[in-house]
Ligand code: HEC
């Protein structure tokens with residue numbers, strides 16, 4: 262079995278557990294109510310300075326949060342707080358939020374449409390990125406790069422942020438340590454990273 266196949270098998274099993282967990286959570290709590298969305302909208306007024314109105318960032322290295330998977334956003338907040346993901350500013354900010362505030366912000370952000378602002382990259386670069394994506398990344402991030410409960414959506418993500426994140430995983434710089442992403446970026450050249458980022462940014 263190739264390394265990719267064993268990853269995919271493990272992912273398949275994880276996906277099943279994730280589905281069961283989500284189904285259980287849904288049975289226990291209902292979808293975010295209008296009040297949670299309203300509170301979330303007020304809360305993210307400050308976040309909008311960087312992540313943009315409704316979670317659509319305009320600076321290339323700041324991630325869009327709009328339309329991102331709720332469970333993924335929750336996990337990243339947890340990682341900023343416990344130090345597994347290192348960004349002193351974001352860590353301080355998330356620590357200052359109560360669990361209820363975090364939940365409201367996530368409910369609001371994940372319900373917003375992603376409206377990518379990055380200019381389209383040259384067609385040849387997008388095509389190169391697409392073929393790399395179709396060999397490796399689709400197994401976890403999905404055919405349309407929408408991710409799932411444990412894997413982030415990449416479709417429409419800010420390309421500068423995708424490049425920065427991929428290089429951090431590949432080079433083991435320490436801001437984000439994730440064995441699965443380290444393994445899947447180890448073989449990537451800078452040009453391949455740029456191309457894949459251009460491709461996922463072009464998806465809607
Ligand atoms: C001063 C600018 C700034 C502000 C204000 C800000 N952020 Fe961030 N945020 C960033 C940057 C930059 C990153 C990417 C950090 C990195 O490179 O790892 C980030 C990353 C994140 C991530 C991880 C996204 C991902 O795709 O993994 C979440 C979640 C997040 N921010 C939530 C928030 C929330 C909620 C608020 C408001 C309470 C907020 N941020 C306010 C700059 C900001």
Ligand code: HEC
Nearest residue numbers: 268397398400401411412413423426437439441442445457
């Ligand atoms: C085996 C499953 C798997 C494969 C294959 C995979 N990823 Fe990931 N990816 C993940 C997981 C899980 C995370 C969340 C990691 C974390 O929390 O830091 C992630 C995170 C990311 C992020 C950070 C997104 C954000 O919002 O901060 C980017 C960018 C990314 N992957 C791109 C890719 C690309 C491009 C490929 C193909 C070269 C790829 N991934 C292959 C599972 C995978």
